[in-house]
Amino acid sequence: MSRRPESEDLVDVLIEIWAKGDRAHAVMPSEPQLAAETGASRASVREALIRLEERGYIHRSHGARTAINSRLGTVGARVDQQRDHLEAIARAGYEPGLTVLSAAYDVIGTPAGGDSAPFHDLAPGTPVLRTRKVWSADGHPYVLADDLIPVVGRAATDGLDESEPVFDLAERLNGVAVAWETVWFGADQLAPDEQEALGLAAPEPVLVLTYCGVGAGDDVAYWCREVQLSAPPRLRNVLVRRVSRG
Template sequence: MTPGPDSERLLDQILAMWDRSAATDGAAPAPLPSEPAVAAAVGASRNSVREAMIRLEERGYVHRSQGARTVLNHRLKGLGRRVDQQVDHAQAIAAAGHTPSVEILSAGSVQVDDDEDRFDDLPAGSPAFRTAKLWRADGVPYVHAEDLIPVRDADRVADVDPQDPVFDLAEHLNGVAVAWESVWFDPVLITGDLAERFEVGAPQAGLQLTYCGFGPLDDVAYWSREVQLAPVGRLRSALVRRVRRG
């Protein structure tokens, strides 16, 4: 089950305790206090805090060990855009300290065909809403994104704003509240029309991400394909993995 807004808010509250510590002392945040102390500080039950700590460990924010204090993964600060966590590009670009903007290159209803350039597995002939967008960070092209969203009610297409995040478009057009994504990574060479959109004169190396968002009942919410230029700083794509030994 996808965590609700209250669960996510509790995670943010706990992480903010480290941020306040660092801002006050000018040094790396200290380990968290005990779970009862954390619960008292954020006004939550001990069970809620215990569940939150499990989620934070799963996401790579903290490390817990038997008989030792819980410590923060200090490398997360400035790590980059986490590809193991999906957020809208506007939010990710802004969080990295840049001004986001998006250009809608195309948007409209289609029927899925057998084009050899397909990146989805929807049945041929399926009605869908397709968008192509170019995201910029401080005016510099950063991501070319294509979204293909199955449509259950064609009448609802007239009400959509293609600038909305793909998860919101999907929930509006097919009723699927996305819970997970499967993601595939491929290196690509950016040439031709795509190079023109990225405003690069010579072929450039890029990263292609193809992903499928689906709901708790395995219903497809959307298929997407993105091509990213190699950015710097906190816009670099990063993955946090837990290490298991033995």
């Protein structure tokens, strides 16, 4: 699995505490209380709380207790946070499913690559692993993704499990630990091959997400084109953003 910084682990712990407070309609414990409960330093807790506020979980005001954004307990899949689809589906309370439709090594720019209208900016001649996957919730397909993962040097490909999350495949194949993604949103009709892959009798309008995962040094870990059908209620895409005034 991909390595995560300890600060992110603390953020996850505080999110669990946030969830308990949300269910109890309570306020967030104070910094000293959180430091005592987690065993982390107050400086680390303060940094983690800043991240929680940036992500919309809490609101802090000088001289007042930290308030919990209780609406986050009922929202769907947050587009400002990336999770593996299997995890997101399970967390939403559905039975997750994954089918790897294809996985093959290729070279960008070759006729077999089909790059007449590429969704990426990888240079011709770049060796890649191409995968196509479909995720389902309670047996109903709703996401199809085409991934391109650059293969660098003599990457370990023996025994590779193509069903692993793209973040982990990238770290295996090119050594890039993903730090962030740039995501572009669009809308389109399903192409015939996508319609067939999703098992649909007729084309449907879809949400299209094109994204590039990069490491801290700006090295490309992967490119992905993802199409999403109308999602189940608890998996609808949600963006949580802070409001700045004045």
